Amino acid sequence: MTIVADALTKEYKSTKALKGIDIRITEPKIYGLLGRNGAGKTTFMQLLAGYDRPSSGDLFINGMKPFDNRAVTEKICLIKEADNFKKDLTVQQVLKIASMFYPQWNKELAEELLEGFDLNRRRRVKSLSKGMESALGIIVGLASNAPVTMMDEPYIGLDAASRAYFYEVLLEEFQSNPRIIILSTHLIDEVSNLFEEVIIFNKGSILLQKSAEELREQSYCVSGPTDQIKAFVEGRHIIKEKSFAGTSQAYFLSVEAPKVTGDLTISGVPMQDMMVHLTEKRGARA
Numbered sequence: 171m172t173i174v175a176d177a178l179t180k181e182y183k184s185t186k187a188l189k190g191i192d193i194r195i196t197e198p199k200i201y202g203l204l205g206r207n208g209a210g211k212t213t214f215m216q217l218l219a220g221y222d223r224p225s226s227g228d229l230f231i232n233g234m235k236p237f238d239n240r241a242v243t244e245k246i247c248l249i250k251e252a253d254n255f256k257k258d259l260t261v262q263q264v265l266k267i268a269s270m271f272y273p274q275w276n277k278e279l280a281e282e283l284l285e286g287f288d289l290n291r292r293r294r295v296k297s298l299s300k301g302m303e304s305a306l307g308i309i310v311g312l313a314s315n316a317p318v319t320m321m322d323e324p325y326i327g328l329d330a331a332s333r334a335y336f337y338e339v340l341l342e343e344f345q346s347n348p349r350i351i352i353l354s355t356h357l358i359d360e361v362s363n364l365f366e367e368v369i370i371f372n373k374g375s376i377l378l379q380k381s382a383e384e385l386r387e388q389s390y391c392v393s394g395p396t397d398q399i400k401a402f403v404e405g406r407h408i409i410k411e412k413s414f415a416g417t418s419q420a421y422f423l424s425v426e427a428p429k430v431t432g433d434l435t436i437s438g439v440p441m442q443d444m445m446v447h448l449t450e451k452r453g454a455r456a
């Protein structure tokens with residue numbers, strides 16, 4: 171599958187949700203779609219899923235426009251954080267409908283996950299707890315076997331044990347059936363080990379697209395006395411500098427670990443912290 175967006179924009183009345191993004195997604199990988207609230211992640215996934223038309227620019231999946239195009243949408247599954255299914259349907263009916271829509275539906279996996287999440291197939295969607303409804307979304311997303319499977323914060327209400335089970339089966343499923351899996355999440359550190367590539371949205375633009383390993387390996391924090399940090403950051407591209415009571419921290423991305431001297435110390439930075447620093451309100455840069 172190839173996803174190609176060129177100068178893709180989406181406007182809602184006065185809001186520019188996507189401001190001319192260019193992106194290529196071609197490899198079967200687990201992609202982490204990250205960014206602050208309102209960055210444009212959901213809008214991007216909805217355009218990919220063919221729910222809506224772009225305002226301008228191009229979006230092609232395997233060379234075809236996804237909007238209202240069954241040939242594309244049967245290859246794409248988007249699970250939103252809520253309201254994925256009609257409230258009056260039973261779990262069994264939801265699975266039946268999904269199995270008819272997705273040509274590569276994996277019935278055995280759906281059955282296994284029903285048991286794994288301990289979900290009763292006779293219950294109606296409206297009677298499910300938030301976590302159970304999320305579990306049903308995850309079952310449909312994984313069992314769809316869709317070549318592009320997107321999940322937009324699919325874990326709302328799931329307890330820690332169920333989230334751990336979700337991450338485990340997501341990885342197993344990906345390994346046995348590699349495909350493009352796009353996972354949007356705010357629980358970055360909890361899932362960052364699953365990501366092979368990270369795409370960070372910021373205010374309707376793409377701030378960074380990078381292998382997760384590179385992002386992890388190239389994120390540094392140098393700490394020490396403020397005067398030494400001031401000298402250290404001179405001429406460097408710093409993402410964020412914090413000072414408190416005579417000590418400072420400087421965050422930056424660098425291919426090679428910088429050499430520090432004097433009282434300075436260097437450490438890695440968790441992906442979640444790096445995403446926050448990269449998308450700081452005062453103007454993000456990467």
Ligand SMILES: Nc1ncnc2c1ncn2[C@@H]1O[C@H](COP(=O)(O)OP(=O)(O)OP(=O)(O)O)[C@@H](O)[C@H]1O
Binds near residue numbers: 207
């Ligand atoms: N249907 C809509 N009508 C008007 N504005 C919208 C609509 N959908 C999204 N927006 C706006 O577009 C911008 C991008 O929203 P979007 O939901 O894509 O962000 P997001 O990155 O998914 O955020 P979050 O992490 O909070 O889910 C926001 O300013 C949002 O208010």
